[in-house]
Amino acid sequence: MTITDAKPIVSTRWALDDGHTLDRYLTTGGYEGLRAALRRPPGQVVEEVKAASLLGRGGAGFPAGVKWGFCPPGVFPRYLVVNGDESEPGTYKDRILMERDPHQLIEGVLIACYAVGLAQAFLYVRGEMALAQERIATALNEAYAAGYIGRNILGSDFSVDVVLHWGAGAYIVGEETALIESLEGSRGMPRLKPPYFPAAIGLYGQPTIVNNVETLSNLPWILSNGGAAFGALGAETSRGTRLFAVSGHVKKPGVFEVEFGVTTFRDLIESQLYGGGIRGGKDLKAFIPGGASAPWFYEEHLDLPLEAGAVGKAGSMLGSGAVVVMDSDTDVVKACHRLVRFFSRESCGKCTPCREGTGWLEKILRRIIEGQGRPSDLAMLLDVSDNISPGIAWPPRQTTICPLGPSAVSPIASALLRFREEFEAYVGGALESSVEVRGAAYGPKRVEVAAT
Amino acid sequence: MARFTSGNDVIAREIIDRYPVAKSAVIPLCHLAQEQDGHLADDALVQIGELVGITPAEVLGTASFYEMLKREPCGRYLVNVCTSISCHLMGGDELLHHAEQRLGVRAGATTADGLFTLEEYECQAACTEAPALQVNYRYFHNVTPADFDTLVDDLAAGRLADTIPPHGTLARIRQRIPSDRAAGAASPIGGAQPGWLTDSPALTDDGSNP
Amino acid sequence: MTDVKREVAVDTVSLTVNGAAVEAHKGQLVIDAADNAGIHIPRFCYHPRMKSVGMCRMCIVDIDTGRGPALQPACMIPVADGMVVDTLSESTKKAQDGVLEFLLINHPLDCPVCDKGGECPLQDNAYAFGPGESRFVEEKRHFEKPIPVSDLVLLDRERCILCDRCTRFARDVAGDAFIVFQERGGQTEVNTFPEHPFASYFSGNTVQICPVGALTAGPYRFRARPWDVEKDESTCTSCSFGCRITVEASRDEVIRRQGVDLDPVNWGWMCDKGRFDFDAMNASERLRTPLVRDGAAAREATWSEAIGRAADALRPALDGGADRVAVLGGARLTNEAAYTWAKLAKGVLGTDNVDCQLADGLPPEVVFGLPRATIDDACADGGTVLLLAPDIKEEVPVLFLRLRDAVLAHGVKVVELTPQSTSMTPLAAASLRYRPGEAAVVARLLGGGDGGGLSIDGDVSAARELLRGATRLTIVLGRPSIGESAATIVDAVGALLGGFPDAHVLTVLRRANVHGALDMGLTPGLLPGHVTIDAGRDWFTEAWGRVPAATGLDATGILAAAAEGKIDTLVLLGADPIADFPDHQLARTALDTVGTVIAVDVLPNASTALAHVVLPAAGPSEEAGTTTNLEGRVLTVAQKVTPAGTARADWHIAAELAFRLGHDLGLESIGGIWDEIERLAPSYAGLTVDIVRRAADRDGALMPIDEAQLAELDGARVTIASQRHRVDAGSATAANRAAAAESQEERQADELAAEAEQSDDEGKGVARGASTSQARPPLLSFAPPATATELPAVDAYGLRLVVSRTLYDNGTLNQHSPSIAGLARVACLRLNPADLARLGLDATATVEVSSVRGSLTLDAVADDRIPPGSAGIYTNHEGADPADLLDVHAPVTTIHIGTKS
Numbered sequence A: 001m002t003i004t005d006a007k008p009i010v011s012t013r014w015a016l017d018d019g020h021t022l023d024r025y026l027t028t029g030g031y032e033g034l035r036a037a038l039r040r041p042p043g044q045v046v047e048e049v050k051a052a053s054l055l056g057r058g059g060a061g062f063p064a065g066v067k068w069g070f071c072p073p074g075v076f077p078r079y080l081v082v083n084g085d086e087s088e089p090g091t092y093k094d095r096i097l098m099e100r101d102p103h104q105l106i107e108g109v110l111i112a113c114y115a116v117g118l119a120q121a122f123l124y125v126r127g128e129m130a131l132a133q134e135r136i137a138t139a140l141n142e143a144y145a146a147g148y149i150g151r152n153i154l155g156s157d158f159s160v161d162v163v164l165h166w167g168a169g170a171y172i173v174g175e176e177t178a179l180i181e182s183l184e185g186s187r188g189m190p191r192l193k194p195p196y197f198p199a200a201i202g203l204y205g206q207p208t209i210v211n212n213v214e215t216l217s218n219l220p221w222i223l224s225n226g227g228a229a230f231g232a233l234g235a236e237t238s239r240g241t242r243l244f245a246v247s248g249h250v251k252k253p254g255v256f257e258v259e260f261g262v263t264t265f266r267d268l269i270e271s272q273l274y275g276g277g278i279r280g281g282k283d284l285k286a287f288i289p290g291g292a293s294a295p296w297f298y299e300e301h302l303d304l305p306l307e308a309g310a311v312g313k314a315g316s317m318l319g320s321g322a323v324v325v326m327d328s329d330t331d332v333v334k335a336c337h338r339l340v341r342f343f344s345r346e347s348c349g350k351c352t353p354c355r356e357g358t359g360w361l362e363k364i365l366r367r368i369i370e371g372q373g374r375p376s377d378l379a380m381l382l383d384v385s386d387n388i389s390p391g392i393a394w395p396p397r398q399t400t401i402c403p404l405g406p407s408a409v410s411p412i413a414s415a416l417l418r419f420r421e422e423f424e425a426y427v428g429g430a431l432e433s434s435v436e437v438r439g440a441a442y443g444p445k446r447v448e449v450a451a452t
Numbered sequence B: 001m002a003r004f005t006s007g008n009d010v011i012a013r014e015i016i017d018r019y020p021v022a023k024s025a026v027i028p029l030c031h032l033a034q035e036q037d038g039h040l041a042d043d044a045l046v047q048i049g050e051l052v053g054i055t056p057a058e059v060l061g062t063a064s065f066y067e068m069l070k071r072e073p074c075g076r077y078l079v080n081v082c083t084s085i086s087c088h089l090m091g092g093d094e095l096l097h098h099a100e101q102r103l104g105v106r107a108g109a110t111t112a113d114g115l116f117t118l119e120e121y122e123c124q125a126a127c128t129e130a131p132a133l134q135v136n137y138r139y140f141h142n143v144t145p146a147d148f149d150t151l152v153d154d155l156a157a158g159r160l161a162d163t164i165p166p167h168g169t170l171a172r173i174r175q176r177i178p179s180d181r182a183a184g185a186a187s188p189i190g191g192a193q194p195g196w197l198t199d200s201p202a203l204t205d206d207g208s209n210p
Numbered sequence C: 001m002t003d004v005k006r007e008v009a010v011d012t013v014s015l016t017v018n019g020a021a022v023e024a025h026k027g028q029l030v031i032d033a034a035d036n037a038g039i040h041i042p043r044f045c046y047h048p049r050m051k052s053v054g055m056c057r058m059c060i061v062d063i064d065t066g067r068g069p070a071l072q073p074a075c076m077i078p079v080a081d082g083m084v085v086d087t088l089s090e091s092t093k094k095a096q097d098g099v100l101e102f103l104l105i106n107h108p109l110d111c112p113v114c115d116k117g118g119e120c121p122l123q124d125n126a127y128a129f130g131p132g133e134s135r136f137v138e139e140k141r142h143f144e145k146p147i148p149v150s151d152l153v154l155l156d157r158e159r160c161i162l163c164d165r166c167t168r169f170a171r172d173v174a175g176d177a178f179i180v181f182q183e184r185g186g187q188t189e190v191n192t193f194p195e196h197p198f199a200s201y202f203s204g205n206t207v208q209i210c211p212v213g214a215l216t217a218g219p220y221r222f223r224a225r226p227w228d229v230e231k232d233e234s235t236c237t238s239c240s241f242g243c244r245i246t247v248e249a250s251r252d253e254v255i256r257r258q259g260v261d262l263d264p265v266n267w268g269w270m271c272d273k274g275r276f277d278f279d280a281m282n283a284s285e286r287l288r289t290p291l292v293r294d295g296a297a298a299r300e301a302t303w304s305e306a307i308g309r310a311a312d313a314l315r316p317a318l319d320g321g322a323d324r325v326a327v328l329g330g331a332r333l334t335n336e337a338a339y340t341w342a343k344l345a346k347g348v349l350g351t352d353n354v355d356c357q358l359a360d361g362l363p364p365e366v367v368f369g370l371p372r373a374t375i376d377d378a379c380a381d382g383g384t385v386l387l388l389a390p391d392i393k394e395e396v397p398v399l400f401l402r403l404r405d406a407v408l409a410h411g412v413k414v415v416e417l418t419p420q421s422t423s424m425t426p427l428a429a430a431s432l433r434y435r436p437g438e439a440a441v442v443a444r445l446l447g448g449g450d451g452g453g454l455s456i457d458g459d460v461s462a463a464r465e466l467l468r469g470a471t472r473l474t475i476v477l478g479r480p481s482i483g484e485s486a487a488t489i490v491d492a493v494g495a496l497l498g499g500f501p502d503a504h505v506l507t508v509l510r511r512a513n514v515h516g517a518l519d520m521g522l523t524p525g526l527l528p529g530h531v532t533i534d535a536g537r538d539w540f541t542e543a544w545g546r547v548p549a550a551t552g553l554d555a556t557g558i559l560a561a562a563a564e565g566k567i568d569t570l571v572l573l574g575a576d577p578i579a580d581f582p583d584h585q586l587a588r589t590a591l592d593t594v595g596t597v598i599a600v601d602v603l604p605n606a607s608t609a610l611a612h613v614v615l616p617a618a619g620p621s622e623e624a625g626t627t628t629n630l631e632g633r634v635l636t637v638a639q640k641v642t643p644a645g646t647a648r649a650d651w652h653i654a655a656e657l658a659f660r661l662g663h664d665l666g667l668e669s670i671g672g673i674w675d676e677i678e679r680l681a682p683s684y685a686g687l688t689v690d691i692v693r694r695a696a697d698r699d700g701a702l703m704p705i706d707e708a709q710l711a712e713l714d715g716a717r718v719t720i721a722s723q724r725h726r727v728d729a730g731s732a733t734a735a736n737r738a739a740a741a742e743s744q745e746e747r748q749a750d751e752l753a754a755e756a757e758q759s760d761d762e763g764k765g766v767a768r769g770a771s772t773s774q775a776r777p778p779l780l781s782f783a784p785p786a787t788a789t790e791l792p793a794v795d796a797y798g799l800r801l802v803v804s805r806t807l808y809d810n811g812t813l814n815q816h817s818p819s820i821a822g823l824a825r826v827a828c829l830r831l832n833p834a835d836l837a838r839l840g841l842d843a844t845a846t847v848e849v850s851s852v853r854g855s856l857t858l859d860a861v862a863d864d865r866i867p868p869g870s871a872g873i874y875t876n877h878e879g880a881d882p883a884d885l886l887d888v889h890a891p892v893t894t895i896h897i898g899t900k901s
């Protein structure tokens, strides 16, 4: 076990009943990070965040400071869009951050705007989160009144409006270019990157920084305590602490802030501090390490640290910090269907392979579960998957614009290759496939990857 | 009713003013219309188009992309039972089945009294509290069939009216940007480098403006 | 020189496509670069005239930019030096097969009954790339059967592959976002808003660019199969813009027109009127036999008898009665026919009472006497356009598309000067209103002069700054309202040129070949090729034997003279003054008074009903030749079907009449006529049959022809840039297309060449003259009028009348076209809401409108496009016509409103 005693950074006020109020926020160190930031030139704030090596917490895990540097010089205005669209199955952390500590997020937003010269910020909150919207609206109103947002913040010539915007139900809008389309009042359909890297061509065609709620929530602490202090926590490129939601068949599901890059999956799932082990005395069958689109992990991966590089090498990702645990009784065919159904329902419909392919995959799986499957369906699942994500590799290659289509392939490849006999039992025949699968996590147990 | 009341018209314009480009207000205005009427009537879509300067078809194109925006009236209480992966593993399917029995409608339908619309929903970001459901986007965690029955009874009896507004109303608190504090929407056209983006700090060490 | 964009220096990039070295322009997309190298990458969503969206994924190919091959959409990725593209790799093939299979799983297998069958990219690609059998056993997506999205277009959502072409066209090209994607993911569909149809003047384009049979044109549905259709390239003659098109016929009947991508003109687009109004030619009312009238009733006659009657009526002109003969119209004719008629009227009959415009145009010295601009000049990057013109969307619709694109994508600034808001107003950088008749007042202000204390709407000084700062200024010039006289616009032109002497002019006169007819001399005072009678007297007398003694009457003068009994014989060349002349009273009196009216026309109308001799003429696609568009571009028109009944080509009718009058015009073929035009008409010098033929296969020839164009036309047959219009991604496979284009080019070339051979074979070459004894006469030029038109004082109780057109109206062709007829609207009186309120009228009031000339009963409607103090009535709408109120001799018309008792 590698549980550390690192202090929490972003979840410090979760236990407080009034942690969301300005009063409580101010008595617990609130807006000190902003003051610290404004006492430095903007460029130094960027350096501080770079020094922290804060990885984006929205899924792609790109270093925040580096991303900020991608805004083309001399092109203004620049915008900030906060990605609070949290919708990926298994993912649950941004909502708590927004409900229980909205000022922390707002302070992070202000620090980012100051550092990068962002002229306006939009807080895009998932539509289905009514309480988060209310808490943020209240916090914004309080902060405006108190002079933390708006014109001449804290008496300085730093001025920025933070606008609360909320969605209306569409997972794909969490993808940053779709988020921008949606914020422009359009259908949330992703744009092709390149050329539409938001930092260069984003909202209204202007340079735009898109950051996740958790990413930004780290900034007040980093500015108050220094990038070096943040960077001192964690391992490899995975620095600071990170939130993980542990759900599924564990005794104590919950959202935990742990030291990033050090703590292992076993800690998270089995430790009494966290998941508390598999419920009902059953065994672990599989777990999803980073949200619905991540290839599954198994027992042999339990001792991997929650470190981006190591998990990537093993063939999956930490993604959005969602660990979903399946016990030995789980019907993986049904679990697989449930994940694929999500992507087929949530496809934006822009790319042919995703729009048609994910729906087709879902229909095949449903047919199998309903007892209408054929042995040839199993090969077809892989072949159709291969047409969406050629080579069924990791990281995925794609015939689509964004990674949503290929995301539907992960559960199929994971479940079908690892638990083929369960599929074969449904269809009454053997899997015969000529599709070559290149994802490291896919297939029968491979002991070698467990030893890290 | 379908066009905005005069009060909502004021709010609508206030919302539009916050954005550098009016069209960005489409979704917020759809929510406002839905808050007013419970769903999106054709007239509302037409008016939103007028307000932001796009065609009704474009408004519909955007609105129909999003699950929460309903073209048809739905029940006073929209009950969304999550059956995505974590809830599925923890009994979400069974809960949905129970809900169908209890309400006497299949998922996707509205009860005859117009009180409840039941939907099978994807992940609601409550995965560690599975199975979860939402009523008008208010959360209920770790819901057992018995909890469900109590919930339905309470809703029907109006005992939760204070915490759960009728379908259409999301946040009951609006953002209000006081005009004397507003920095103003940043137009994408002809923007200059922000004044504070210099080599010197915005505040001195004692916190005053240098 | 015709294509500004082509002149932009292009950096060249070298890449490898399927092992071969390929050169491409910097910034060019891989898919275009491959096309140019003859390598076809399959595609559905990509369209060269629209922004790529990269959503169908059919064009994904292996592209290696140094980091190893990766599947990328060729329609989104610009070329880069050293890039390696492999369109044949295993992974490319597998991915493309996969995309096709995905597209087909929800596509119905109804090719045998689908209009698109046989010319369907999906079908073609399925054969070329598809896996064959479908593994999809699930239920396909179902939608209600075809739904009409507009009066002209039907949508079959089951067939739709969601390529975003129609929706992108509607939003980005036409600015009519009435069809959009709705719902999401696998449920996505294209549809309209309830009760808001896809009412766009450009809806037919979506049918053409739909890569499957999801959008079909009502008029074409089930009419023909691609394999029994023959097509030729031609030019649309519904207005003067000159859209390049294909005309398709089956069993000697035109059944379809489609746009061809002519880079300097229409980019493949058409308006719906141009696309669909050909069905008027098949109307049962079509004039098929000559008619003569003895007394009240007209009867059918033989050609011999009818021509004889006409010749008899014209004969007195030969013996000193030239002034008592007049010819009105001719804008419908080809250049060749217009020339033949000009030669008959001016060279044989000796009359100069000839006018192809019906008081709705501009004097020829304004059209030709100023430095002219091309469409591309007006639309090129960073230019400035001053619009003193009618609503171009209503009159020359595809110019609206070009100018809209120029504003939105090329930074062109438009300053508009009009008496009412137009379709361009929302796109204009500055839009100024002037009170009808007073364009010159604002023009003087813009030019820096004095406005005489008149108050002006809008920000004149901002507009003036824009115009002053312009590096390249194009005045798009026409008649903003035919409720004010041409003279008021000529005044304004004079004032503008005073302020902006370097401006170039693009005239927007609406009638089909009006620019060509003016070129050919169908206008008083001019001989063919922009030469005044005086300047060209010797040159043309030598060639023709005779020219008119002096400048004759224009349309207004002709009708006024006729009304006074001074015209014995009036020839109407496709003109219907009764319906089409802005002053009804004058037109009616004139036609009632004239001794003999000879009408040469294709369809019956109010004026043919009064004619004593009616000669049925060949219509569009029934007569070959050339036309000249509003920028002076000479384009070929193809004969695709035989003329209806015994109808004859217009030039033929003129030659026959001359013959009956004892004169041989010496014109026996289209090629022969062209030879004579090239030889005699100075502005056409050098534009030989051979050049016209070669140009037809390219961008047409811009006259007057210059060395640069000649050099370009002598060069390689197809260059990278001009190849564009050969690639119509919306239909047929590349191979089919190339073959069709080849055979058609050959056919057209052969036709023209054969005809040229028949004609007299004098020497050829630019420097050649009509004879050795004459120098080529000089071209006319514009001199601003010395005194301004005098305007009446503003009448505080009256409203100044604005008379404008809409695309669909009660015009003869429109009304005989089953596709278009239903789209015309009922006349109304358009008033600014403030005036409506001031007059105490509610929105549905029926009012009595009167002028000094007459009165009309109309419904008043609120229309904020009309400024306070003015009133708008559309001409040629059902129920009432403003021509009943107009006096063409007055510069403006003031109306008064009384409520209907």
Ligand SMILES: Cc1cc2nc3c(=O)[nH]c(=O)nc-3n(C[C@H](O)[C@H](O)[C@H](O)COP(=O)(O)O)c2cc1C
Pocket (backbone or CB within 6 Å): A055, A056, A057, A058, A059, A060, A061, A062, A064, A067, A083, A084, A085, A086, A087, A088, A171, A172, A173, A174, A175, A176, A177, A210, A211, A212, A213, A215, A216, A402, A403, A404
């Ligand atoms: C299909 C899809 C869904 C996504 N959903 C979310 C989301 O709900 N929230 C989020 O923060 N990022 C989401 N992302 C990642 C964003 O595109 C983007 O990388 C992120 O918001 C950047 O913020 P960060 O750098 O702070 O992590 C999603 C990406 C994809 C491809």
Ligand code: SF4
Pocket (backbone or CB within 6 Å): A172, A189, A190, A346, A347, A348, A349, A350, A351, A352, A354, A355, A400, A401, A402, A403, A404, A405, A406
């Ligand atoms: S992959 Fe799917 S979700 Fe992503 S852009 Fe394409 S269709 Fe939309």
Ligand code: FES
Pocket (backbone or CB within 6 Å): C042, C043, C044, C045, C046, C053, C054, C055, C056, C057, C058, C059, C060, C073, C074, C075, C076
């Ligand atoms: S994705 Fe390139 S043509 Fe459709």
